[in-house]
Amino acid sequence: xxxxxxxxxxxxxxxxxxxxxxxxxxxxxxxxxxxxxxxxxxxxxxxxxxxxxxxxxxxxxxxxxxxxxxxxxxxxxxxxxxxxxxxxxxxxxxxxxxxxxxxxxxxxxxxxxxxxxxxxxxxxxxxxxxxxxxxxxxxxxxxxxxxxxxxxxxxxxxxxxxxxxxxxxxxxxxxxxxxxxxxxxxxxxxxxxxxxxxxxxxxxxxxxxxxxxxxxxxxxxxxxxxxxxxxxxxxxxxxxxxxxxxxxxxxxxxxxxxxxxxxxxxxxxxxxxxxxxxxxx
Amino acid sequence: xxxxxxxxxxxxxxxxxxxxxxxxxxxxxxxxxxxxxxxxxxxxxxxxxxxxxxxxxxxxxxxxxxxxxxxxxxxxxxxxxxxxxxxxxxxxxxxxxxxxxxxxxxxxxxxxxxxxxxxxxxxxxxxxxxxxxxxxxxxxxxxxxxxxxxxxxxxxxxxxxxxxxxxxxxxxxxxxxxxxxxxxxxxxxxxxxxxxxxxxxxxxxxxxxxxxxxxxxxxxxxxxxxxxxxxxxxxxxxxxxxxxxxxxxxxxxxxxxxxxxxxxxxxxxxxxxxxxxxxxxxxxxxxxxxxxxxxxxxxxxxxxxxxxxxxxxxxxxxxxxxxxxxxxxxxxxxxxxxxxxxxxxxxxxxxxxxxxxxxxxxxxxxxxxxxxxxxxxxxxxxxxxxxxxxxxxxxxxxxxxxxxxxxxxxxxxx
Numbered sequence: 001x002x003x004x005x006x007x008x009x010x011x012x013x014x015x016x017x018x019x020x021x022x023x024x025x026x027x028x029x030x031x032x033x034x035x036x037x038x039x040x041x042x043x044x045x046x047x048x049x050x051x052x053x054x055x056x057x058x059x060x061x062x063x064x065x066x067x068x069x070x071x072x073x074x075x076x077x078x079x080x081x082x083x084x085x086x087x088x089x090x091x092x093x094x095x096x097x098x099x100x101x102x103x104x105x106x107x108x109x110x111x112x113x114x115x116x117x118x119x120x121x122x123x124x125x126x127x128x129x130x131x132x133x134x135x136x137x138x139x140x141x142x143x144x145x146x147x148x149x150x151x152x153x154x155x156x157x158x159x160x161x162x163x164x165x166x167x168x169x170x171x172x173x174x175x176x177x178x179x180x181x182x183x184x185x186x187x188x189x190x191x192x193x194x195x196x197x198x199x200x201x202x203x204x205x206x207x208x209x210x211x212x213x214x215x216x217x218x219x220x221x222x223x224x225x226x227x228x229x230x231x232x233x234x235x236x237x238x239x240x241x242x243x244x245x246x247x248x249x250x251x252x253x254x255x256x257x258x259x260x261x262x263x264x265x266x267x268x269x270x271x272x273x274x275x276x277x278x279x280x281x
Numbered sequence: 282x283x284x285x286x287x288x289x290x291x292x293x294x295x296x297x298x299x300x301x302x303x304x305x306x307x308x309x310x311x312x313x314x315x316x317x318x319x320x321x322x323x324x325x326x327x328x329x330x331x332x333x334x335x336x337x338x339x340x341x342x343x344x345x346x347x348x349x350x351x352x353x354x355x356x357x358x359x360x361x362x363x364x365x366x367x368x369x370x371x372x373x374x375x376x377x378x379x380x381x382x383x384x385x386x387x388x389x390x391x392x393x394x395x396x397x398x399x400x401x402x403x404x405x406x407x408x409x410x411x412x413x414x415x416x417x418x419x420x421x422x423x424x425x426x427x428x429x430x431x432x433x434x435x436x437x438x439x440x441x442x443x444x445x446x447x448x449x450x451x452x453x454x455x456x457x458x459x460x461x462x463x464x465x466x467x468x469x470x471x472x473x474x475x476x477x478x479x480x481x482x483x484x485x486x487x488x489x490x491x492x493x494x495x496x497x498x499x500x501x502x503x504x505x506x507x508x509x510x511x512x513x514x515x516x517x518x519x520x521x522x523x524x525x526x527x528x529x530x531x532x533x534x535x536x537x538x539x540x541x542x543x544x545x546x547x548x549x550x551x552x553x554x555x556x557x558x559x560x561x562x563x564x565x566x567x568x569x570x571x572x573x574x575x576x577x578x579x580x581x582x583x584x585x586x587x588x589x590x591x592x593x594x595x596x597x598x599x600x601x602x603x604x605x606x607x608x609x610x611x612x613x614x615x616x617x618x619x620x621x622x623x624x625x626x627x628x629x630x631x632x633x634x635x636x637x638x639x640x641x642x643x644x645x646x647x648x649x650x651x652x653x654x655x656x657x658x659x660x661x662x663x664x665x666x667x668x669x670x671x672x673x674x675x676x677x678x679x680x681x682x683x684x685x686x687x688x689x690x691x692x693x694x695x
Contacts, residue, residue: 112545
C-alpha cells in the first residue's frame with residue numbers, strides 16, 4: 001500500500017504545474033559573476049608529448065576587465081585560449097565561466113553560445129561570403145539546423161549589423177566579398193563578427209598583426225571602448241600596443257603565470273626582465 | 282562618391298555574381314527551359330506520326346529520362362560536395378538503394394506472370410528454392426510503402442553514416458575513402474544470393490507500374506515527365522536551401538569549419554542533415570531511373586559509378602546547382618555518343634576530360650560561361666560609367682567606380 005502511495009506521491013510531484021521537469025530545464029543560465037570574477041582558470045596542466053604547454057596555470061579575470069597576455073613564443077598563450085574555447089582538452093585543472101559554467105565539459109558551439117567569442121591569430125573570415133553575410137552568420141540567434149533554415153533578418157538585427165559595420169568602418173564594403181578585403185580589414189571584420197554576437201568575454205589573439213600604425217591606433221581605441229560592457233582578453237606581441245591599452249598585464253612563461261600587474265610593475269619585475277623583456281633588450 | 286560606390290557594389294552583389302561559388306543564381310530560366318523541352322519532346326512522341334521529321338522516338342524519350350535522373354544524382358553530389366566540401370565517393374550507393382526499393386516494388390507487381398508462374402515469389406526466389414518472401418519484401422507491393430522505403434532506407438543509412446563520421450570529425454580524404462568503402466561493401470553484399478535481392482542478376486523483367494504497362498509509349502513519356510518534374514522540384518528546393526541562412530552556414534562550414542563552430546554552429550548536425558538530404562535526392566533519382574532502364578543490379582554500387590558522378594559535377598562546375606545538372610547531361614550525352622563509336626575508349630576519354638577540367642577549368646563549364654558574361658557586363662558598365670561621367674565631367678568618380686567594379690570582378694572570378 002505504501003509503495004502505491006509513494007508512487008502516487010511521486011506522480012503528483014511530477015505533475016506539479018509550478019515546476020519544470022529537470023530534463024526540460026533550460027541549460028542556458030545567466031553567467032553568475034556575483035564575485036566580480038568572470039573567468040576562473042585553476043591548476044591547468046597540458047602536455048604535448050612531454051612538452052608542458054601549460055604548467056599549473058592560474059588566472060582570474062574580472063568582469064568588464066581588459067587584460068593583456070604577453071609572453072614569448074611557446075609560453076602557452078594560444079594554448080590557453082584553445083582550452084578556454086573548448087578546442088583542446090586539458091590534462092587536469094578547472095576552467096569556470098562565472099561561478100556556474102564549467103567550460104571543460106562543453107563543446108565549442110556550447111561555449112560560443114554562452115557568450116565567449118574568439119578571434120584567431122590568422123584572420124579567419126568566410127571569404128566566399130560578403131562582409132554583410134559574415135556578420136549575419138555571427139548574429140546571436142538560435143543556431144539549430146531548422147531555425148537557421150527558416151531564419152529571416154529582423155529589423156533589430158539589421159540595425160545591429162549596420163551599427164557594427166559603422167564601428168569597424170566597413171560600411172562601404174558591406175557587399176564586397178570578404179576575400180577581397182585587405183589584411184587589416186579582415187582583422188576588423190573578424191572583430192566585428194565577435195561584436196555582433198554580443199559576447200560577454202572576447203578572446204582576441206594578436207589583433208594588430210600586420211596592421212599599419214594608423215589601423216593599430218584605431219584598434220586600440222576600439223578595444224578600450226569595449227572593456228566595461230564586455231570583458232576582453234588580448235594576446236599581443238606588440239609591446240607598444242599593449243602599453244597603449246593595458247591596465248593589467250599578465251606575463252606567461254613556459255605555461256604558467258610569471259608576473260601580473262600594471263605595465264610598469266611588470267616591466268620592472270626582475271623575473272620578467274630576466275626571461276622575457278631582458279632577451280629583447 | 283561613396284553612394285555611387287555602394288550602389289554599384291549592391292548592383293553587382295545582387296545580380297552579377299550570383300550563381301557563382303555563392304548560394305543564389307537564377308532558377309526560373311532553367312526550370313522553364315527544362316519543362317518546355319519536356320512538354321515538346323513528350324508531344325513530339327505522342328502526337329506526331331513516326332514519319333514526321335520532328336518525331337521523337339520512345340528510345341530517345343527513355344534516354345532523356347535516364348539523363349535527367351543522372352542530373353538529379355549530380356545535383357545531390359553537388360549539394361554535399363560543391364557547397365559543403367564533403368567529397369562523397371559513394372553516392373552511387375544511395376542511388377542504387379533507391380533503385381532497389383523501386384525494383385522490389387516492380388518485382389512484386391509481376392505477380393504470377395514470371396517464367397515459373399509462381400503466384401507470389403519472384404523467379405529468382407523460386408530458382409533458389411525459397412518457400413516464402415523474406416520479411417523485408419513484405420509490404421513492398423504497396424506503392425506508397427515502397428516510395429516511403431525509397432526515401433527511408435537511404436536516408437537512414439546516410440544519417441547513421443554521417444552521424445558516426447561527422448561526429449568523430451572525419452574529413453577530407455579519409456571521409457572520401459570511407460564513402461567509397463561503404464558503396465563497395467554494399468556492392469559485395471548485394472552480389473550475394475542470400476541477400477534476397479537477386480544476387481548477380483539483380484532485379485529485372487518488370488511488367489508494370491501502378492497498373493500501367495512499362496513498355497507502352499505513354500508510360501515511358503509519363504516517367505520521363507515525372508523525372509523532369511522531380512528534377513525541377515529538387516532543383517528549386519536545393520536552391521531555396523542554399524539561399525537561406527542555412528546555405529550560407531553550409532558554405533561557411535566548407536570554408537572554415539572551426540570558425541563556424543566558434544560562432545556557435547553545431548557543424549556536425551548541419552553536415553549530417555545535408556548529407557541525409559543529398560542521399561534522399563540520390564535515392565529519388567535511383568527510383569526514377571530503374572523503371573525507365575528496366576533493370577537494377579549490384580553493378581550500380583560499383584565505386585567507379587560514384588567517381589563518375591563526381592566527374593560530371595566537376596565538368597559542369599561544382600558549387601553551382603546548374604553546373605551539376607549541365608555537367609551530368611553533357612558528359613552522359615558524350616558517353617552515349619562515344620561508346621557507340623569507340624566502346625573501349627570511353628574510360629580514357631573520361632579520365633582525360635577530368636584531368637583537363639581540373640587543370641584548366643577549376644570552376645567547370647558554368648564557371649567559364651559566367652566569366653564571359655561577367656566580362657561583358659563589366660564592359661557595358663564601363664561604357665555606361667564613361668558616358669555618365671562625361672556628362673557630369675566628374676573624372677575621379679568614374680575611375681573610382683571602375684576600380685571598385687574591377688576589384689569585385691577579379692575577386693569573384695578567382
